[in-house]
């Protein structure tokens with residue numbers, strides 16, 4: 058049986074992990090989309106990021122995870138004091154950052170169970186920026202996990218999230234309904250136990266069932282160890298998840314930060330109240346809001 062020896066670096070720290078974004082500018086092709094974002098999310102807090110279509114919310118999520126299409130031209134992103142911008146997406150994930158995609162893709166031939174197992178093994182490798190680099194060509198050290206151990210954790214999480222047993226034998230996202238895709242994603246999040254989760258909700262597609270699945274999942278996982286950034290165009294998700302802090306993004310900047318009451322005010326008055334523009338002018342997507 059394998060045992061894990063906790064080194065001082067692996068022991069829990071007293072201060073919660075913190076995602077800190079400073080004066081972030083990013084562009085895609087030649088178009089500047091983020092134009093000076095400042096945002097701090099601590100472990101244990103749930104923040105909502107709202108804003109009209111095209112204001113840069115999904116871009117921010119992608120830049121946090123290190124999507125290669127976006128170029129950061131200015132500013133910084135730190136996680137627990139570690140400069141994320143120097144790290145590949147997989148290293149960011151191994152630090153405990155999780156991104157739920159707005160449009161998850163299907164992986165034919167890979168079952169939900171197998172996918173979760175691989176993801177968990179990779180996560181368990183962890184990432185220590187002070188450790189010497191593994192020489193290229195050498196396999197990274199794997200932290201073993203027995204099938205029994207994996208099963209136990211999976212059963213625990215499936216129970217917590219009320220996921221049907223047959224679900225894990227299906228190929229990931231293949232023929233999944235919108236609600237099932239969300240369920241797979243939330244189950245993945247529960248298994249990985251991220252310290253910081255960024256959830257990007259579809260601006261239109263989520264039906265009420267899928268919305269409830271996301272909300273119930275996030276609420277079940279909420280606690281001192283989870284920091285969450287919920288990205289949503291509509292107030293309705295926030296009827297199910299009550300955020301501690303609400304931010305409004307517009308044209309690549311956060312233009313207002315407040316408590317949960319800010320979301321309610323937006324629902325009543327619309328984004329125009331803050332932006333001074335009708336929604337159709339705000340972004341190039343031109344979607345009509347139906348709050």
Ligand code: ADP
Nearest residue numbers: 085090109110111112113114115116117340341
């Ligand atoms: P939101 O999520 O707030 O609706 P996005 O971050 O998706 O906003 O988009 C912000 C702006 O960046 C929009 O004007 C959008 O058209 C543009 N944009 C986003 N992704 C791409 C891309 N892959 N190629 C070109 N433009 C993009």
Ligand code: MG
Nearest residue numbers: 114115159260
């Ligand atoms: Mg978006």
